[in-house]
Amino acid sequence: MSNFQVIDHPLIQHKLSILRREDTGTKVFRELVDEIGMLVTYEVSRNLPLEDVEIQTPVAKTVQKQLTGKKLAIVPILRAGIGMVDGILQLIPAAKVGHIGMYRDEETLQPVEYLVKLPEDIDQRQIFLVDPMLATGGSAILAVNSLKARGAKDIRFISLVAAPEGVKALQEAHPDVDIYSASLDEKLNEHGYIVPGLGDAGDRLFGTK
Ligand code: PRP
Ligand code: URA
Numbered sequence: 001m002s003n004f005q006v007i008d009h010p011l012i013q014h015k016l017s018i019l020r021r022e023d024t025g026t027k028v029f030r031e032l033v034d035e036i037g038m039l040v041t042y043e044v045s046r047n048l049p050l051e052d053v054e055i056q057t058p059v060a061k062t063v064q065k066q067l068t069g070k071k072l073a074i075v076p077i078l079r080a081g082i083g084m085v086d087g088i089l090q091l092i093p094a095a096k097v098g099h100i101g102m103y104r105d106e107e108t109l110q111p112v113e114y115l116v117k118l119p120e121d122i123d124q125r126q127i128f129l130v131d132p133m134l135a136t137g138g139s140a141i142l143a144v145n146s147l148k149a150r151g152a153k154d155i156r157f158i159s160l161v162a163a164p165e166g167v168k169a170l171q172e173a174h175p176d177v178d179i180y181s182a183s184l185d186e187k188l189n190e191h192g193y194i195v196p197g198l199g200d201a202g203d204r205l206f207g208t209k
Contacts, residue, residue: 037084080201123151137169
């Protein structure tokens, strides 16, 4: 079974409380998704491999560390995943960015894929698949299916708010994918919204409702 980890640093918990509030407006919501996405990714990156390199400082030659291993791709699930990309790019500016477009049918709650645009060498890259919300898990599972169908092997899923139902479904469908979230919430309601959650992440991010 895949790993599931809640990244609950105090700064993340504080910012997440503001993000959840219904009186938080679009501008602040957008800034917080960006910041929390960056803070969570800082932890997700903790075990990236390093190699020794010899460098010259103004004072001496020394052996120090630099990142090695597979190159990275950040893949947001549209729309809401877009809000996490800039923050992650601040940490890993050389990463390429792919896009998977998906929306949930409001009645069936089933995800519908409408766009897949990925770096050509996606099968060679370590992938950070990002979406602030992991609710039923349907969108994340379909996105991982899409990535694997194109040869991707090394995928970490990064969310901000997850429901137990979604974590379980994603773990069962893709036990090799490590899952990270800033919070594990209580449950889903009858409309497939996370409780307490933060409402519709896409609409709050882009001001569409
Ligand atoms: C939201 C969210 C996830 C999905 C999660 O997207 O950003 O992609 O729902 O739900 P699930 O785990 O039950 O699949 P939505 O379908 O609202 O599309 P949007 O981001 O374009 O608003
Ligand atoms: N998608 C959202 O944006 N919010 C939820 O609570 C569930 C799915």
